[in-house]
Amino acid sequence: MELGLKLGSELEPELRLGLPLERELEPGPRLVPGPGSGLGLGAGAELGVRPVLVVGAGPVGLIAALLLARAGVPTIVLEAAERRQAVGSRSICVHRDVLNILERVGVGQAVVDAGVTWYRGRTYFRDREVITVELPRVEGFPPFVNTPQTVVEGILHTKACLEPLIDLRYGWKVVGIQQTGHVILYTVCGILEGTHCIAADGAHSTVRDLLGVTFDGHSFADRFVIADIRVDLGHPEAERRFYFDPPWHPGRQVLVHPQPDGVHRIDWQVPEGFELTADHIRAITGDRPYEVLWQSTYRFHQRRAARFRVGNVLLAGDAAHVMSPFGARGLNSGVCDADNAAWKIALDRAGEAGPYLLESYHDERAAAADENLRVTGETMRFLVPQTEAERAHRRHVLEHGLTDQIDSGRLFETFPYRDSPLTTNGDGALRPHSHRYGPGFTVEADALIRPDGHTAAVALTGLGQAGFDRAGLDRAGLDRAGLDRAGLDRADVDRADVDRTSLDRTSLDQALRRAKGFTAAEAST
Structure with a gap:
């Protein structure tokens, strides 16, 4: 696929002349001198291979680069800003499936340790509690941990600076x-060349605009004030609290989330011209001493890019979708974008991908974004009703205590890809739950029966540290393991409730080829 040159207005005159791409380039400003070369093709140049170009050094861009590095793929990460900016908490709730993704690059536990784990959410209407939700205390990572986005980004940034396959550059604005x-x-x-590009450059994505991809949707007129406030609220343990129409903020709502170091993130729905005062804060803190660390006013947007894939460019994170934060679906879904994009690019570079694999990124992640937008759209219609019918419905639900209809934000869940063309349904279904084995695909043979009647417990990993390894993924590999059947899992989906149907050897080959982007007919040949 060939696409013509698209230039923005800030291109330097010398670059408009079409200077040779192989010329040596001066490095741009860098926050920390990383192990990448900073010259020419940057990371991977010494290997004689083109890198993957990642635009945006936020959490989504950094985790994409780290996942690619884990698969042996060099990247150059370009950030338009001159230095990393760590202002305010921004997104704070990290889901356990996302923690599992982060742990694959060695930072999941660090994100947990830097945050506050909570298991309880309380919802209030006026002066009474109407809902209490207890999240399950399960083995492994907690359901959610509140770690500010700036802290998560800092952890990823440190990890990226130590990775030889990542060249991190600040001040390199794409035009x-x-x-x-x-x-x-x-x-x-x-000028930089790469085999692929992941555009994770935010809601105002330059790459998306240069590609001519529309960003359709709408914005809400309602305003919200968000503040990071250090205060001891006296709660016996960390918990999320949501207030509908409290006496101290009538007609509107307030959300309180705990953060590390005694800080609380507080969101007020406010009218036009509202100014946050000590009285508003004292309504929540009482007489306790407090310190306002940061505050901002914002509106919510519900938008999605018309295309997530254009040629070898994949849009991820806020460059692909933005949504209201109630339910913690923004950053969490962005990390899932990066995970989906990374293993597909790695397979495509290795020559192992079918013709459909890159296109499946759009189909799968756009479907996930649509689901997140649907859920957050329903939440926003309840939180900020736009019609008299919606307002009447909300009053009825709250006043009558219809707890199953009270919507303060349905919490993030990973998207199962059940309808993806990559998925083999029915007998021999693709079973997406094996995050623990690494990126790509895993042939899992735990608790399967050998021909001799003994139980096997082995895991044969598909995409390894140095690239795609075919060993163990074909019928000969099963013979070597002494297995008749095995199950094929996707590592970028963590859903243990999918049927664990196993595959025979022929079906395994076909399911693997289909999962790598070959059509059903191609997978059977």
Whole structure:
């Protein structure tokens, strides 16, 4: 697929002249000198291979680069800002499935340790509690941990700076893009080539605009004030609290979330012209001493890119979708975007991908975004009703205590991809739950029966540290393991409630090929 050159208005005059791509480029500003070269093709240049270009050094871009590095793929991460900015908490709730993804690159536990784990959520209407939700205390990571996005980003940044396959560059603003079988990025510092590009450059994505991809949706007129306040609220343990129409903020709602170091994130729905005062804060804190660390006013948006994939460019995170934060579906879904994109790019670079694999990124992640937008849209219609019918419904639900209909934000869940063309349904279903084995695919043979009647307990991993390893993924591999049947799992989905139907040897080959982007007919050949 060839796409013409698209240039923004800030391209340096010398770059408009089409200077040779192989010329040596001066490095742009860097926050921390990383192990990448910072020159020419950057990471991977010494290997004689083009890297993957990642635009945006936020959490989504950094985890994408780290996942690719784990698969042996070099990346250059470009950030338009001159330095990393750590202001305010921004997104704070990290889901356990996302923690599992982060742990694959060695930082999941660090994110948990840096945050506050909570298991209880309380919802109030006026002066009475109407719902208490207890999240399950299960083995492994907690259901949610509140770690500010800036802290998560800092942990990922430190990890990326120590990774030899990642070249992290600040001050490299993208101003043009061209695709001619690979990706060429024109920046204010020079020209870069890569095999693929992951655009994780935020809601105002330059790459998305340069590609001509529309960002359809709508914005809510309602305003919210968000503040990070250090205060001891006297709660016996960390918990989420949501207030509908409290006496101290009538007609509107307030959300309180715990953070590390005695800080609480507080969101007020406010009218136009509202100014946060000590009286508003004292209504929550009482006479306890407090300190306002940061505050901002914002509106919510519900938007999705029309296309998540254009050629070899994949949009991820806020560049692909934005939604209201109630339910913690923004950053969590962005990390899932990165996970989905990374293993598919790794297979495509290795020549193991079918013709449909990259396109499946759009189909799968756009479907996930649509589901998240549907859920958050329902939440916003309850929180900020736009019609008299919606307002009447909300009053009825709250006043009559219809707890099953009170919506303060349905919490994030990973998307199961049940309808994906990559999924083999029915007998021999693709069983998405094996995050613990690494990126790509896993042939899992735990508790399966050998021909001799003994139980086998082995795991044969598909995409290894140095790239795609076919060993163990074919019928000969099963013979070596002494197995008649096995199950094929996707590592980028963590859903243990999917049927654990196993595959015979022929079906395993076909399911694996289909999961790698070959059509059903191609998978059977």
